[in-house]
Each structure stands twice: as structure tokens, then as C-alpha cells.
Amino acid sequence: MVARLKDVAELAGVSVKTASNVVNEYEHVSPATRAKVQAAIEELRYRPNVSARQLKHGRAGFIALALPQLDSPYFAELGARFSAAAAKLGSLLLLDATGAEPEAERLVLNGMRSHVIDGMIFSPLAVDADEIADRADDLPLVLLGERAVPPGFDHVAVDSVAASRAMTDHLISLGRTRIAAIGRESVAGTASVRLEGYRQALASAGLPYRPELVIGVAHYDRIDGKQAMEQLLALPEPPDAVFCFNDLMAIGAVRACVEARVDVPGRIAIAGFDDIAEGRFGNPTLTTVAADLEFLAAEALRLLLARIEEPSRPAESIAVPWTLRLRESSMGR
Secondary structure (H helix, E strand, C coil): CCCCHHHHHHHHCCCHHHHHHHHCCCCCCCHHHHHHHHHHHHHHCCCCCHHHHHHHCCCCCEEEEEECCCCCHHHHHHHHHHHHHHHHHCCEEEEEECCCCHHHHHHHHCCCCHHHCCEEEECCCCCCHHHHHCCCCCCCEEEECCCCCCCCCEEEEECHHHHHHHHHHHHHHCCCCCEEEECCCCCHHHHHHHHHHHHHHHHHHCCCCCHHHEECCCCCCHHHHHHHHHHHHCCCCCCCEEEECCHHHHHHHHHHHHHCCCCCCCCCEEECCCCCHHHHCCCCCCEEEEECHHHHHHHHHHHHHHHHHCCCCCCCEEEECEEEECCHHHHCC
16 A cells, blocks of 8 residues: 555654654754654655645646657757656656747747646747747746847756867867868757857868858758768768768768768768767767766756746856767777
8 A cells, every 4th residue: 555644654653744844854853753754754665745745835746848859869868867857856847849840839938838837948949039038928947959048048058159169170180171061051049059160160270161061951860961961972072071060960971971982080070969879889989079968957957946936036047068079980990
């Protein structure tokens, strides 16, 4: 049978009120009494009724995470990190996939589901800063992603300009001078900031920006990277390095080189962004930018819970640590 709080109190030899004070982490309980109650909780495997506790405080008891995709390796891993971080905090997490569709993202912004959640962590792709600023709902909200954010909104993101510049600098340090970029079009926020970092690195090294080496894509998937790489290989002067704006496109680019019998990284060095597991185990392993996803999830949840507790608190913008993972696709074996 499921243990009740009354059972915990009886086993510990205390009142139900005292047992409740321990469960709710009230300070004014003696260490000896707290230890007895906690021992009883462990012995009986008692689990608090989270819904009842949240309703008592006027909350739904759930927070939500809205991501563009759940079948993308990067967003799947990010969702898993959020789930683990929420569990550590004792929070219940709902996942929502918007498909990066404008109407689905507007639904998130305008609170159509706000009656069942206390707050939302949202990674938008289709809506812009003006739409975010003009949202009709006052549900506590934390934004993720590399895009312009209106004043007054909590935001957690990687500095993709700096990370992309560092990755392009790495390719330049290898002696590569015709460095291509794949991913100009598609997701406006991601594409624009990563392209900016790429351009800054070229300018700093005195290398020209060559429009023919910057390839637009419809989506950020393997086939898009493969087709873009085939386009680059067909140029009279193909590149000697390629920076792909995510790992999936980089994996597709490597495949195009394999099929064309172009050595990676001998003739063309290839790098990506995201450090997904597939890139760590490919042949060659993939040079990439790795963000600290555990830090990202923990900070976003911290900001959201703080916003729920204190809606008028000043907004914060948190930069997520990142590092370059230099592997075989640029460094060789």
C-alpha cells in the first residue's frame, strides 16, 4: 500500500503536523526530530502528494519546455538535460514540440495552455522579438536561443558569435584559406549570429568573404548538409574547409565528401556545432562546438522558478559556457 503522511508520523513517533513540517522543509524542527522523520520516510518509501501541495499554494504544479523539435538529436539531448534538472528540483516538466511553426509558437506565447502550467521555458524559431514583446499572456517565461530578445525577458543562450568565430579561427589556424559556411538561410536567429562569427574571423585574418562559399539551406538536417557540400564540390575552386552551422549538416557534408572520394580532412576540413553523440562516433569523428547543456538547463530552471516566486524581479541574461572539441574531421587521425 502507498504510505501516507500519517504512517510516517506514527513510525517516527511525532505528530502529523511535525512530519508535515519536515516534508515541507520548515526550519523550526530539531535535528533529532528531523532525522527520525526522514528515517521513517525512507523506510516507508513515502512520496509527497505534489499536486496537493502545489494546489495549496495556488499553482498548477507543472512547468513546460517548448522546443522546436524532439526528433532532432540536439533538442532531444537538451530535453533530457531539462528533465533531469527538473527532477532534481522536484519539479514536474511537460514537453511541447512546436515544429518551429509560427502558429504553434504564438500559441505558446499567448497562453493557450497556461491554465495547466506555472511557467514556460521556450526556444522560439519562427516568431520575432516584436511578437514576443507583444504576447497576450503574463505567464512566467524564460527564453532560449541565439536571437534578439525584448527588454524585460529572462534569456539563456550560447554566445554563438564568439563560438563561431573561434571555430572559424581554428580552421584558419590549419592553413585553410577558402573556408565555406553551410547554413546561411533557414533559422534566422541561429544563421545570422553564426554567420556573423564566421565573417568576423575571416576579416580578422585578412581573408575575403566569398559569397559563393556561403551556402543557404532549407533545413538544418543531414540531407541539407550533403546537398550543400555537393554544390561546393562542384565549384571551379572548391573550399579547403567548411564550417557547418550544426552537426547534422556537417555529418551530411562528410558523407558527400566520402561519396566524391574527397579526403576529410586532407583536402577539406569540416566542422560543426552542437556536439551531438552521432558526431562523436562517426568516421571521422566530428570537430564541433560543445555547449554546457547541464548548465543551460539548470540556469533556465533557476530563472523560471525565481520568476514564478517573484514576477517583478529584474530580468537576467545568462551566457552558456562552450568549448571547441577538435577531432578527426579537422585534425586528422
